[in-house]
Amino acid sequence: MAEFRQEAVEDLLPTRNNSAPSAAEETILVEQVEQFQSHGFTVLREVLNATEIAETRARLDVLIATKLAAQLDELEGKPATGEELAATGRTISIGGPTDSASIGFPGLLAAAPEVAQPLIKPFLLNPRLLDLAERIMGPFVQGDGFYVVGTPPTQLTGKATGIASRQELLAEATGWHRDGYNHHDRWRSDPGYADDLADGGQPFTPPLASHMLCYLQDMDGPGGPLLAVPGSHRSAFGDKPTGDDEKAVVAVDAKAGDVVFFHCDMLHSGSANRADYDWRYMVTSFVVRAGLPHRDDFTSPPLVRALVAEAELRGDRRVRRFFAADAADGGPLRREERQWRAAIDEERRLLRPAL
Numbered sequence: 001m002a003e004f005r006q007e008a009v010e011d012l013l014p015t016r017n018n019s020a021p022s023a024a025e026e027t028i029l030v031e032q033v034e035q036f037q038s039h040g041f042t043v044l045r046e047v048l049n050a051t052e053i054a055e056t057r058a059r060l061d062v063l064i065a066t067k068l069a070a071q072l073d074e075l076e077g078k079p080a081t082g083e084e085l086a087a088t089g090r091t092i093s094i095g096g097p098t099d100s101a102s103i104g105f106p107g108l109l110a111a112a113p114e115v116a117q118p119l120i121k122p123f124l125l126n127p128r129l130l131d132l133a134e135r136i137m138g139p140f141v142q143g144d145g146f147y148v149v150g151t152p153p154t155q156l157t158g159k160a161t162g163i164a165s166r167q168e169l170l171a172e173a174t175g176w177h178r179d180g181y182n183h184h185d186r187w188r189s190d191p192g193y194a195d196d197l198a199d200g201g202q203p204f205t206p207p208l209a210s211h212m213l214c215y216l217q218d219m220d221g222p223g224g225p226l227l228a229v230p231g232s233h234r235s236a237f238g239d240k241p242t243g244d245d246e247k248a249v250v251a252v253d254a255k256a257g258d259v260v261f262f263h264c265d266m267l268h269s270g271s272a273n274r275a276d277y278d279w280r281y282m283v284t285s286f287v288v289r290a291g292l293p294h295r296d297d298f299t300s301p302p303l304v305r306a307l308v309a310e311a312e313l314r315g316d317r318r319v320r321r322f323f324a325a326d327a328a329d330g331g332p333l334r335r336e337e338r339q340w341r342a343a344i345d346e347e348r349r350l351l352r353p354a355l
Helices: 023-039 050-069 082-087 113-124 127-137 166-172 184-188 191-200 243-248 302-314 317-322 328-350
Strands: 041-044 071-075 078-081 092-094 141-151 209-215 259-263 280-289
Touching: 023 041, 023 127, 023 259, 041 127, 050 082, 050 092, 050 113, 050 141, 050 280, 071 082, 078 082, 082 092, 113 141, 113 280, 113 302, 127 141, 127 209, 127 259, 127 280, 127 317, 141 317, 302 317, 317 328
Parallel strands: none
Antiparallel strands: 041 259, 071 078, 092 141, 141 280, 209 259, 209 280
């Protein structure tokens, strides 16, 4: 891990002002919110530029090379290196322990600050992303995990190369799932909910968690796309598309530097990396509602402490809330309770005497 010195860093946060979004920005926000509510996801274009993508990939390639040579896990009860795991198609994550291939915590901010710091302004705390998240989840967006998942190329796996057909994508997709904090299993396990879920009839409610995925390669090439079932966050769609249900699957259109922002209840899966030599990198920020437990360490990493300190100087509650450090006026949950009381009092004033 590269050494990170807090005292040597300044101006870490993206610039924000107290102006409302412009008319053009508001139009885009409204469209993205509508897409998220109806489909369960929306795509934000060109969040990272070509230079940021190339530099991030270069830093990740160095870290992946180190993990390939290290013992990371076991195969058939025997110690296995990262390269041996990658040969089976296993992903290798950056973030968490250096001796593990799995997603781990603390994430990038502690485990790989040399990767994390350049991504703070354009990705992790980008106002464009957090403005949208707050429109969807309310002013309660808190970080949960920040890490990178690397999928090995065919040079290591020996699998088929080239761009997969739709049929091949569906056949190779084995990772169908919904994310943490989803309610879908609870809905489908009780027949009393069936009428509400029929034909996507469930009204949209703000999710407890959402995923922001930033891809470092075009996803319509051999790197392979994110597969999703639009509307599955509000319907009785099952755990895996089969038969005629496969018609509902879409390959999400995302280019290098784009961010896919999606609901924790939306059914989705990754696909195989068919690139010859390039790892497929997916930079992930998983966000949850403020007050919920979070997996990452927002207390001890020097980079996090520096971010929170700068946010305090700027009066930026959003950043402090993101790192579970917003205690002003009782914190976001107590402030919300005061808004509830005001709404309840207003409704009481609207009551008329009984006839």
